Amino acid sequence: MKHKTIFEALHWASSFLVENGRDENAARILLQHILQTNYSGLMMRIQDALSEEQIKLFEQYVIEHANGCPVQYITGVEEFYGRTFHVDESVLIPRPETEELILGALERIRRLFGSNSEVKLADIGTGSGAIAITMKLEYPSASVTATDISEEALATANKNATGLNAQVDFRLGDLTEPIQNEKWDVVLSNPPYIAFDEAREMSEVVLEHEPHTALFAEENGLILYRKLAQSLPNLLNKPALIGLEIGYTQGEEVANFFKNSFPQAKIEIVKDINKKIE
Numbered sequence: 117m118k119h120k121t122i123f124e125a126l127h128w129a130s131s132f133l134v135e136n137g138r139d140e141n142a143a144r145i146l147l148q149h150i151l152q153t154n155y156s157g158l159m160m161r162i163q164d165a166l167s168e169e170q171i172k173l174f175e176q177y178v179i180e181h182a183n184g185c186p187v188q189y190i191t192g193v194e195e196f197y198g199r200t201f202h203v204d205e206s207v208l209i210p211r212p213e214t215e216e217l218i219l220g221a222l223e224r225i226r227r228l229f230g231s232n233s234e235v236k237l238a239d240i241g242t243g244s245g246a247i248a249i250t251m252k253l254e255y256p257s258a259s260v261t262a263t264d265i266s267e268e269a270l271a272t273a274n275k276n277a278t279g280l281n282a283q284v285d286f287r288l289g290d291l292t293e294p295i296q297n298e299k300w301d302v303v304l305s306n307p308p309y310i311a312f313d314e315a316r317e318m319s320e321v322v323l324e325h326e327p328h329t330a331l332f333a334e335e336n337g338l339i340l341y342r343k344l345a346q347s348l349p350n351l352l353n354k355p356a357l358i359g360l361e362i363g364y365t366q367g368e369e370v371a372n373f374f375k376n377s378f379p380q381a382k383i384e385i386v387k388d389i390n391k392k393i394e
Contacts (some may be wrong), residue, residue: 123162129178136182146177149191197250201276206268210246218250221359232257238295240305245273247304249282261285263294292347299353306361307340345373
């Protein structure tokens with residue numbers, strides 16, 4: 117045990133991760149998780165000694181990450197919109213780009229319905245519940261329902277809703293099937309949209325650990341957008357808002373699906389923070 121202090125452990129782990137092609141910052145995140153502290157707390161204790169148990173656990177986590185396991189699945193949490201969400205391999209890890217979908221939806225909901233209207237909002241394919249829960253907490257007057265085809269994902273989403281004190285109605289089923297007997301004001305979704313032949317271009321960290329059912333879709337990644345465009349006209353009030361996250365090459369094709377289903381609608385294709393189509 118050469119790395120007895122926090123400083124020595126971080127030095128070893130950072131070098132080890134870089135040698136294995138990983139981000140050295142993961143070392144700090146993993147050690148903060150073990151010590152249940154933040155960055156400032158870690159720096160204040162930088163010369164403190166670690167127990168043998170802490171060193172052993174830290175080494176285990178660092179090696180797991182070096183072998184490809186995402187940091188979020190090791191720690192079991194990810195930050196999203198300023199809140200901590202539980203994640204496991206049953207759900208996709210929430211991405212910062214999805215926060216932009218939240219921002220855009222909130223802005224348009226307030227413009228369309230006002231600041232505290234009792235809108236009925238559905239999140240299709242909720243996964244960890246990040247979209248549904250965040251929308252409920254940011255727009256409390258909304259009545260929020262979320263669907264997913266995975267029982268395991270809904271269990272994780274329920275755990276997050278309970279922990280964050282968000283009242284969301286979670287329903288098991290495929291796409292809009294669980295909500296088809298009601299009318300909705302807002303529908304949001306971040307569905308699987310990656311074409312199967314794009315897998316060869318993806319990181320093995322994602323491919324080997326995140327659920328493929330939350331990543332890939334048939335018809336070059338477009339099938340779920342087509343199905344949503346077909347099913348939503350009968351489910352929406354007037355006016356209504358639909359917000360979707362899409363792949364950066366899919367804007368024109370997805371827009372055409374919804375132009376065909378909603379000929380009178382205003383359709384926007386918005387670039388995300390990376391200047392890619394959202």
